[in-house]
Amino acid sequence: MQHVKVPDDRIGVLIGRGGETMREIEERAEVRLDIDSESGNVRIEKVGDPVTGLKGPDIVRAIGRGFAPEDALRLLEDDMMLFDVVDIDAAARNKNDLRRLKGRLIGENGRTRELMQELTGASVAIYGSTLAIIGDPQRVEAVREAAEMILDGAPHGAVYSFLERKRNELKHKGMEYHPFHG
Numbered sequence: 001m002q003h004v005k006v007p008d009d010r011i012g013v014l015i016g017r018g019g020e021t022m023r024e025i026e027e028r029a030e031v032r033l034d035i036d037s038e039s040g041n042v043r044i045e046k047v048g049d050p051v052t053g054l055k056g057p058d059i060v061r062a063i064g065r066g067f068a069p070e071d072a073l074r075l076l077e078d079d080m081m082l083f084d085v086v087d088i089d090a091a092a093r094n095k096n097d098l099r100r101l102k103g104r105l106i107g108e109n110g111r112t113r114e115l116m117q118e119l120t121g122a123s124v125a126i127y128g129s130t131l132a133i134i135g136d137p138q139r140v141e142a143v144r145e146a147a148e149m150i151l152d153g154a155p156h157g158a159v160y161s162f163l164e165r166k167r168n169e170l171k172h173k174g175m176e177y178h179p180f181h182g
Helices: 008-015 017-029 056-064 069-076 095-106 108-120 137-151 156-172
Strands: 002-005 031-036 041-046 082-087 123-127 130-135
Touching: 002 056, 008 017, 008 031, 008 056, 017 031, 017 056, 017 069, 031 056, 041 056, 056 069, 056 082, 069 082, 069 123, 069 130, 082 137, 095 108, 095 123, 095 137, 108 123, 108 137, 108 156, 130 137, 137 156
Parallel strands: none
Antiparallel strands: 002 041, 031 041, 082 130, 123 130
């Protein structure tokens, strides 16, 4: 059994209309969710296949970090799918700096976040003080590296070039490209 804290404004997304999302997660991840909508605490208990059940907490965390339920449920597609979080707050000196860094990661009209997704095939969500990623290990690592470059002050152009190189490396390795839409 695991416990995950979900922000208040994401509880409704986790539960879904009439409990629909919660039931889908329970069924597909073979877990039971006990959601305390007052505190945001979610208790996750494995009830079926233990390997499938291991993905339950990450699905709940992913929804809590801003992903749509259908993107979070992609974690069940295969064993290689990962969920990772970059703590933007750790790189920020204060609230204004946090806002500035989030703005750099999002980019003008969302373009930087969009390019991270397009060029890697991973899914990226920026919510609160985090950037969260869903994808296979190579794609998650590419987005993490790009985000860290941006947080360290690298020019956007250099980060886009890095991401294009990563995309070409993935293509060269013959890895299928499955972009997320989000």
